Amino acid sequence: MPYKGQYTVFMTHRFLLTSMYVILLALLSTQAEASHIVGGEVYYRCLGGSTYRIELSIYQDCLEGNDSAIAQDVPAFIGVFNLANGSGSTKTVSAASTVNVPANFQNECINNAPATCLRKVTFVFDQQLQGDAPYRIVYMRCCRNESIQNIDRPGLTGATYFIDIPPAIPCNSSARFKNFPPQIICVNNPLVYDHSATDQDGDSLSYELCAALEGGLANIDQPRPEELTPQLPNPVKYILPYSAARPITGSPSLQINPRTGLLTGTPNLMGRYVVTVCCHEWRNGVRISTIKRDFQFNVTNCSKAVVAHIPQFSEEPNTYMVKCDGFNVKFINKSTGGFRYKWEFGVPGATSSDFEPEFTYPDTGVYIVKLTVNEGSTCPDTMSREVKIYPYMNTDFSITGLPCPNSSIQFKDLSEATYPPITKWAWKFGDGGTSDEKDPSHAYAGGGNYNITLVSTSVKGCIDSSMRQLEIEHFRPFAGNDTVIVKGEYIDFNASGGVEYLWTPADALNSATIPNPRGLFPDTGRFNFVVHIRSAANCEGNDTINVLVVPNPYLFLPSAFTPNRDGLNDFLIPLGAGYSNVRFFRIFNRWGQLVFQTNRFDQGWDGTFNGSVAELGTYFWVLGVTDRFGQEQMIKGDVTLIR
Numbered sequence: 053m054p055y056k057g058q059y060t061v062f063m064t065h066r067f068l069l070t071s072m073y074v075i076l077l078a079l080l081s082t083q084a085e086a087s088h089i090v091g092g093e094v095y096y097r098c099l100g101g102s103t104y105r106i107e108l109s110i111y112q113d114c115l116e117g118n119d120s121a122i123a124q125d126v127p128a129f130i131g132v133f134n135l136a137n138g139s140g141s142t143k144t145v146s147a148a149s150t151v152n153v154p155a156n157f158q159n160e161c162i163n164n165a166p167a168t169c170l171r172k173v174t175f176v177f178d179q180q181l182q183g184d185a186p187y188r189i190v191y192m193r194c195c196r197n198e199s200i201q202n203i204d205r206p207g208l209t210g211a212t213y214f215i216d217i218p219p220a221i222p223c224n225s226s227a228r229f230k231n232f233p234p235q236i237i238c239v240n241n242p243l244v245y246d247h248s249a250t251d252q253d254g255d256s257l258s259y260e261l262c263a264a265l266e267g268g269l270a271n272i273d274q275p276r277p278e279e280l281t282p283q284l285p286n287p288v289k290y291i292l293p294y295s296a297a298r299p300i301t302g303s304p305s306l307q308i309n310p311r312t313g314l315l316t317g318t319p320n321l322m323g324r325y326v327v328t329v330c331c332h333e334w335r336n337g338v339r340i341s342t343i344k345r346d347f348q349f350n351v352t353n354c355s356k357a358v359v360a361h362i363p364q365f366s367e368e369p370n371t372y373m374v375k376c377d378g379f380n381v382k383f384i385n386k387s388t389g390g391f392r393y394k395w396e397f398g399v400p401g402a403t404s405s406d407f408e409p410e411f412t413y414p415d416t417g418v419y420i421v422k423l424t425v426n427e428g429s430t431c432p433d434t435m436s437r438e439v440k441i442y443p444y445m446n447t448d449f450s451i452t453g454l455p456c457p458n459s460s461i462q463f464k465d466l467s468e469a470t471y472p473p474i475t476k477w478a479w480k481f482g483d484g485g486t487s488d489e490k491d492p493s494h495a496y497a498g499g500g501n502y503n504i505t506l507v508s509t510s511v512k513g514c515i516d517s518s519m520r521q522l523e524i525e526h527f528r529p530f531a532g533n534d535t536v537i538v539k540g541e542y543i544d545f546n547a548s549g550g551v552e553y554l555w556t557p558a559d560a561l562n563s564a565t566i567p568n569p570r571g572l573f574p575d576t577g578r579f580n581f582v583v584h585i586r587s588a589a590n591c592e593g594n595d596t597i598n599v600l601v602v603p604n605p606y607l608f609l610p611s612a613f614t615p616n617r618d619g620l621n622d623f624l625i626p627l628g629a630g631y632s633n634v635r636f637f638r639i640f641n642r643w644g645q646l647v648f649q650t651n652r653f654d655q656g657w658d659g660t661f662n663g664s665v666a667e668l669g670t671y672f673w674v675l676g677v678t679d680r681f682g683q684e685q686m687i688k689g690d691v692t693l694i695r
Contacts, residue, residue, distance in 0.1 A: 054192075087197045088117025090170070090212035091233055092348030094189050097252075098223035102183050106130070108175045108191050108213065111153070111233065111347065124275065125154065128175045131280030135216070136185035142277045148176040151555055152305035153232045161431035168235045177657075187217040188282050193275060194268025197348060201323040202294035203264070210268025211346055212285055213345045218340050227251040227333050233347045239322045240352040242361050244307070244370070244435055248313030249343065251329045259313040261306070262330040263287035263296035264346045273287050282353040286383045288326065298601050299327045300349065309369040316370040319351045358389035360425040360435040368513045372421060373436040376445040376469070376514035378414045383421070388423040397421050399437065405627070413441045416471075442515060445469040447516040455524050456496050456591035464491045467518075469510040474506075476509035482522070499526030527591035534598040536629035541680065542572045546599065550585035557581070573601045605630025605679060612692040614657025624691055625656030626675055635676035635684065639691075642670060668693055 067279035091111040096104050126147045153170040194210030212528045227249040266285040298304040333341040363386050366374050385408045395404040397411045398419030422436045453461040467474045479487040481494045482502030507517040529549040546641045547567040558564035579599045607628040614621050617680035621653045639648040648657040659666050675687045
């Protein structure tokens with residue numbers, strides 16, 4: 053029988069072995085997750101009557117995908133749900149076709165071409181549907197690639213591919229994307245990818261970047277038919293700064309033309325990103341169906357040997373320029389690796405072989421300009437952008453209102469365009485204030501010269517700006533400082549800030565309409581006066597002065613002060629009333645050194661000596677004053693400096 057120490061060692065080893073076995077199982081389970089699926093889409097086609105052909109395509113990473121998980125993709129479990137009553141069934145469908153998707157680039161044209169392998173597996177089945185009910189076709193699979201950068205916890209986040217079939221649309225078929233999704237996107241190189249679709253019914257189509265959906269249980273390497281429900285899961289959780297509408301950062305960032313489906317942008321960060329494109333089908337102004345492709349874009353350092361690049365100087369999707377001040381356009385060429393260039397300006401027969409040509413367009417409109425680099429060589433490249441010609445536009449505005457602090461100023465847009473209307477306004481008021489209203493109002497807190505800027509945008513994408521300066525008067529109505537006087541004395545007020553004055557109450561004053569009336573106070577008390585002031589620019593405002601009338605003259609200095617610059621009791625200042633002036637105010641330290649002196653009532657000691665902080669302790673002061681009858685007096689005392 054082992055002793056206690058032997059038993060403890062044995063159990064510890066057994067625990068470690070068990071833990072390692074659990075960890076190994078977890079790692080094997082993680083490796084078996086269905087992260088090989090990088091995209092998918094669902095279509096439907098009416099075969100006549102109430103019979104529809106459903107087609108699900110999934111895209112597999114056959115280079116790095118787990119073979120065990122790939123083997124579980126066939127057969128596929130696809131849900132068919134009647135959205136009117138919630139009934140449904142699950143179809144078990146074998147693969148109709150499996151094809152390797154071409155990389156669509158020449159290896160000799162990529163300086164460091166990465167290895168790729170993308171396989172498209174398609175499942176097809178026919179389904180009878182009730183014509184008066186909407187249906188939803190659903191496929192779910194877990195999980196996405198662990199290294200995806202724009203969504204939260206991608207290794208535990210699955211995907212849902214679905215399509216809704218509308219009711220009461222006679223034998224409608226969905227649209228269908230024309231091209232395979234791109235496999236290689238080169239970082240810091242412009243991406244121009246045709247993500248458009250076709251519709252056999254001739255319906256109108258529009259495009260947008262939309263949200264991907266979650267789906268499928270985590271850590272499960274095979275499809276789970278019991279998961280399928282007509283209720284769609286939540287959208288994936290995008291990580292800032294990414295979103296459904298901005299799935300890849302860049303300059304410009306990824307965007308899709310809502311009319312043409314052209315996907316453009318220049319990605320500036322390598323990595324894997326979930327990108328989802330929705331194509332909406334319209335008939336008679338009503339959206340009747342939507343197809344959705346959810347796909348993983350791989351941005352890599354694949355350095356193309358030849359890059360045709362026309363920059364984008366407009367906020368409009370894939371637009372080189374919106375020209376709003378004429379018909380002549382100067383083209384900028386940012387291509388690399390080129391030795392021959394061919395420009396096509398979108399006008400029949402109009403071409404140029406110049407590196408950066410100029411072209412004068414014959415009329416207004418939207419033109420497609422195409423640049424081909426090294427045409428006819430082993431490694432050519434092409435790029436197209438739109439040029440929009442919409443002259444002319446002029447931004448202007450008016451300013452009304454009193455140019456006074458805290459007064460409302462009205463700004464009115466006077467912008468004009470040959471192709472109206474004006475749809476956007478960006479105002480900057482020069483003091484940090486902004487507005488996107490057409491005709492805003494704004495008030496300025498203080499006087500000064502302010503530069504007002506308006507940038508306006510027309511419905512055609514024309515942008516123009518205008519700037520002018522607004523002077524706000526430095527208007528500060530001031531009645532004077534509060535004061536203390538002795539009974540029987542008078543005070544000469546001294547208001548400022550305007551050209552017209554009106555004092556209230558006027559009983560104690562010799563005039564109520566001048567800035568400096570004299571007030572005589574035979575009795576003690578506290579008296580408040582308000583002066584209304586108007587400036588030369590018609591700015592108006594009020595200020596108040598308080599007069600305290602005391603029975604006898606007095607002088608006061610505190611016994612201590614704290615010059616620590618906290619705004620409280622920082623200065624030693626004599627306070628008094630009934631004295632005409634201060635002849636001297638002197639302060640000495642304990643060794644008799646003069647540390648401060650003044651002959652003004654409004655100036656005090658700040659607790660410094662020879663530019664340095666004075667020591668703590670007791671100081672002595674002498675104050676010489678002249679009273680209202682011309683008699684001189686001298687008063688002495690001490691004060692404690694504390695901090």
